[in-house]
Amino acid sequence: MPLSVQETEVKNPPVSRPPLDPHLKALENEAIHIFREVAAEFEKPVMLYSIGKDSSVLLHLARKAFYPGRVPFPLLHVDTTWKFKEMIEFRDEIAEKYDLDLVVHTNPRGAEEGITPFSHGSALYTDIMKTEALRQALDAGGYDAAFGGARRDEEASRAKERIYSFRTPDHKWDPRNQRPELWNVYNGMVRKGESVRAFPLSNWTEVDIWRYIQAEDIPLVPLYYAAERPYVERDGMMILAEDPRLELKPGETVQHGMIRFRTLGCFPLTGAIRSTASNLEEVIAELEIATVSERQGRAIDRDQSGSMEKKKREGYF
Amino acid sequence: MTATATSPSATILPFAEPLKAVRDTRPLRLITCGSVDDGKSTLIGRLLWDTKAVKEDQAATLARDSGSQNDLGLPDFALLLDGLQAEREQGITIDVAYRYFSTDRRSFIVADTPGHEQYTRNMATGASTADLAILLADARAGLLEQTRRHATIAALMGIRQFVLAVNKIDLVHYDKAVFDRISHDFREFALSLGVRQITAIPMSALKGENVVYPADASMPWYDGPTLVEALELATVRSTQAGGFRLPVQRVVRPGESFRGYQGTVAGGSVKPGDSVVILPSGTIANVSRIVTFDLVRNAAVAGDAITLVLDRQVDVARGDVIVSLDGQPMTGHHFDAQLVSLQPGGIEPGRRYWLKSGSRRQRVAVEPISQLELATGKWQPHASTLAMNAIGKVRLSFEELAVFDAYDQNRSTGAFILIDPDTLNTVAGGMIIAKRAEVGGIHREDQRVVLSLPADLAEQLMASELFANRRDETEIKRMTAKQAAELFSNAGGDI
Ligand SMILES: Nc1nc2c(ncn2[C@@H]2O[C@H](COP(=O)(O)OP(=O)(O)OP(=O)(O)O)[C@@H](O)[C@H]2O)c(=O)[nH]1
Numbered sequence: 001m002p003l004s005v006q007e008t009e010v011k012n013p014p015v016s017r018p019p020l021d022p023h024l025k026a027l028e029n030e031a032i033h034i035f036r037e038v039a040a041e042f043e044k045p046v047m048l049y050s051i052g053k054d055s056s057v058l059l060h061l062a063r064k065a066f067y068p069g070r071v072p073f074p075l076l077h078v079d080t081t082w083k084f085k086e087m088i089e090f091r092d093e094i095a096e097k098y099d100l101d102l103v104v105h106t107n108p109r110g111a112e113e114g115i116t117p118f119s120h121g122s123a124l125y126t127d128i129m130k131t132e133a134l135r136q137a138l139d140a141g142g143y144d145a146a147f148g149g150a151r152r153d154e155e156a157s158r159a160k161e162r163i164y165s166f167r168t169p170d171h172k173w174d175p176r177n178q179r180p181e182l183w184n185v186y187n188g189m190v191r192k193g194e195s196v197r198a199f200p201l202s203n204w205t206e207v208d209i210w211r212y213i214q215a216e217d218i219p220l221v222p223l224y225y226a227a228e229r230p231y232v233e234r235d236g237m238m239i240l241a242e243d244p245r246l247e248l249k250p251g252e253t254v255q256h257g258m259i260r261f262r263t264l265g266c267f268p269l270t271g272a273i274r275s276t277a278s279n280l281e282e283v284i285a286e287l288e289i290a291t292v293s294e295r296q297g298r299a300i301d302r303d304q305s306g307s308m309e310k311k312k313r314e315g316y317f
Numbered sequence: 318m319t320a321t322a323t324s325p326s327a328t329i330l331p332f333a334e335p336l337k338a339v340r341d342t343r344p345l346r347l348i349t350c351g352s353v354d355d356g357k358s359t360l361i362g363r364l365l366w367d368t369k370a371v372k373e374d375q376a377a378t379l380a381r382d383s384g385s386q387n388d389l390g391l392p393d394f395a396l397l398l399d400g401l402q403a404e405r406e407q408g409i410t411i412d413v414a415y416r417y418f419s420t421d422r423r424s425f426i427v428a429d430t431p432g433h434e435q436y437t438r439n440m441a442t443g444a445s446t447a448d449l450a451i452l453l454a455d456a457r458a459g460l461l462e463q464t465r466r467h468a469t470i471a472a473l474m475g476i477r478q479f480v481l482a483v484n485k486i487d488l489v490h491y492d493k494a495v496f497d498r499i500s501h502d503f504r505e506f507a508l509s510l511g512v513r514q515i516t517a518i519p520m521s522a523l524k525g526e527n528v529v530y531p532a533d534a535s536m537p538w539y540d541g542p543t544l545v546e547a548l549e550l551a552t553v554r555s556t557q558a559g560g561f562r563l564p565v566q567r568v569v570r571p572g573e574s575f576r577g578y579q580g581t582v583a584g585g586s587v588k589p590g591d592s593v594v595i596l597p598s599g600t601i602a603n604v605s606r607i608v609t610f611d612l613v614r615n616a617a618v619a620g621d622a623i624t625l626v627l628d629r630q631v632d633v634a635r636g637d638v639i640v641s642l643d644g645q646p647m648t649g650h651h652f653d654a655q656l657v658s659l660q661p662g663g664i665e666p667g668r669r670y671w672l673k674s675g676s677r678r679q680r681v682a683v684e685p686i687s688q689l690e691l692a693t694g695k696w697q698p699h700a701s702t703l704a705m706n707a708i709g710k711v712r713l714s715f716e717e718l719a720v721f722d723a724y725d726q727n728r729s730t731g732a733f734i735l736i737d738p739d740t741l742n743t744v745a746g747g748m749i750i751a752k753r754a755e756v757g758g759i760h761r762e763d764q765r766v767v768l769s770l771p772a773d774l775a776e777q778l779m780a781s782e783l784f785a786n787r788r789d790e791t792e793i794k795r796m797t798a799k800q801a802a803e804l805f806s807n808a809g810g811d812i
């Protein structure tokens with residue numbers, strides 16, 4: 001007895017696909033379980049949506065978890081106003097296509113005080129336009145749970161984080177005193193003002209993400225695929241040169257070449273890699289022989305060992 | 318951090334190799350455990366290194382951060398795991414680090430746990446989901462109390478496969494006698510835990526001997542597997558035995574005509590047409606459909622996250638368990654359980670906690686019965702507070718009907734956590750032993766009861782600590798079934 005579409009309120013019903021391999025299936029099951037548990041236990045969950053590949057997988061899993069119902073919480077995008085143009089276009093398309101409640105927040109201090117990644121340096125800029133902005137948005141929404149797409153294999157302090165990561169009322173993480181987390185029995189009890197960050201993709205690796213995107217045919221921002229693009233070389237990074245706010249420094253020139261991105265963030269802080277991988281198969285093939293990690297292209301993660309932990313303690317995702 | 322002695326990072330870079338893990342099973346989940354400083358983090362760091370799971374930029378960071386902590390000119394592999402500032406400063410592990418790697422045979426999720434007694438709760442966190450434990454012992458020190466505590470917790474939590482890594486063998490001149498003695502000690506101890514599957518391996522985590530590469534030159538006397546070979550042969554915990562179990566996480570009602578129950582199958586399997594019971598209410602219904610995003614399925618098995626649709630309007634809420642008609646779990650108000658106390662306040666007798674199991678949260682009163690003495694492996698009567706890190710047997714009493722399987726039957730529906738109602742922190746992890754039968758009405762002043770039982774059942778009763786404690790008050794005789802029947806025909810009234 002097939003499920004008829006009229007019976008549900010879901011837009012864009014799913015199509016039939018070959019079954020996932022047991023490895024991806026186990027990861028998917030775990031993520032769906034976490035989504036449902038948080039949605040049932042917390043009063044006001046929200047999902048952080050950063051438009052990148054991990055967020056795209058996260059969103060896909062959320063849609064699966066609640067099918068045939070709608071995703072029962074809003075998506076929050078913290079917009080620094082320095083994202084790649086294609087990211088914003090993609091975000092709006094997806095929200096429309098899947099009938100999602102999208103909340104966009106920008107820290108007003110950015111415009112008021114003229115805070116940009118160029119004028120204030122990556123550390124201060126990130127602190128204000130990402131971390132502080134996130135805290136503002138979470139407080140404003142009164143959310144008691146926030147889903148994030150962080151994976152433990154990304155970075156050494158993330159490897160330590162629980163699936164339900166407890167936060168104090170001022171969004172602080174205390175890595176030395178995390179709640180025990182046994183089996184898949186999650187403790188979702190918090191007092192007013194306290195919250196958890198929930199990470200359904202905790203146990204996924206970068207390769208898992210890409211293989212899942214392939215298996216489930218998940219749409220991505222095209223910047224993940226190689227194309228002929230304009231760029232500028234600065235501080236050992238290739239920065240995309242399409243936004244008029246990027247001012248050339250003396251000696252810099254706009255070059256053209258086949259490049260793509262392994263992670264997406266704010267364009268002035270995200271380095272491209274040289275690549276000819278213009279489709280999913282080629283990206284995966286390239287990844288499987290990659291000798292550097294994905295975060296290498298991110299200026300904000302490179303400062304020093306322990307910088308991620310510091311940011312996380314302050315409330316960064 | 319000072320610059321490393323092995324400065325040119327190029328000389329310590331592992332070369333990259335394509336990842337080609339076979340994915341015909343889910344990843345094997347394992348933990349490292351054992352006493353503080355036995356080399357757990359170093360071992361996993363070495364394993365990641367030798368399986369080429371460390372990328373160039375990470376290797377460069379490692380080279381930069383490694384002090385001259387060993388005189389072999391090797392990087393401090395533990396830094397690949399000990400990612401918190403406090404851990405690096407103190408040179409110890411505080412919380413579990415989860416890492417992922419694969420060989421061309423299979424993929425692994427490893428949880429590197431802290432050895433320090435203060436952080437036992439974090440070790441328990443790692444152990445609860447593991448299929449296998451690598452227990453480390455420092456070759457110079459052998460088995461310590463903390464080694465036994467970790468082995469015991471791992472066994473209680475259902476881990477049946479152990480690798481005993483006799484580590485730092487390089488510091489005892491690769492002495493076979495040391496290895497033999499420690500492995501013998503452990504095998505003996507493990508037997509008392511009911512663990513029989515043990516692979517003992519002499520190892521130098523730091524030098525990478527018998528981790529991924531064999532060490533024929535330094536240990537020609539050892540012809541067993543390397544650690545990676547042992548891990549490749551291990552089995553993932555098999556699907557839960559017994560009947561179908563679906564703890565209901567949420568009810569989904571997108572429209573008037575659709576009502577589905579969402580949850581993860583925690584045991585057995587289900588297909589359309591099956592008769593099921595909703596517990597604790599006891600209502601019976603039939604499964605009409607199994608809905609997933611990937612359209613309607615004709616069956617679901619343990620581990621699957623599904624939406625179940627029943628053939629009739631019944632009252633089902635979050636926290637209920639939908640189970641097969643045959644092979645139902647236990648329901649009752651009193652259960653016996655084992656637990657590990659995880660927080661400084663301990664577990665106090667008579668105090669009411671929140672208990673969470675599956676998707677159900679309910680009030681429970683906890684009465685300690687006994688406590689495991691690690692030095693002797695014996696359970697001692699203990700009715701007062703179970704202090705932090707204690708392993709105890711307790712009686713759970715519920716106001717509302719509770720639903721469980723025994724943990725050794727089902728690692729999901731037999732597991733629970735206790736939550737402190739004041740701090741809201743998780744204070745214990747527990748495993749159900751059995752429902753406590755409420756016989757009632759037998760006890761009368763001064764009277765004695767004569768039981769006639771099969772010998773095997775008598776043996777089990779007599780093995781219980783309750784019985785053992787009052788053994789001198791009992792009389793026991795052995796006889797044939799016929800003799801017993803005769804004796805009973807002349808005995809007092811039936812109960
Ligand atoms: N010589 C030698 N030293 C080792 C070996 N394995 C580990 N070590 C050293 O032992 C010390 C402790 O190692 P760790 O890996 O931090 O120990 P641990 O078991 O993770 O410690 P905790 O997590 O704090 O319980 C470090 O200085 C290591 O370099 C080995 O096989 N041989």
Ligand SMILES: [Mg+2]
Pocket residue numbers: 357358359395409410429430431432
């Ligand atoms: Mg350690």
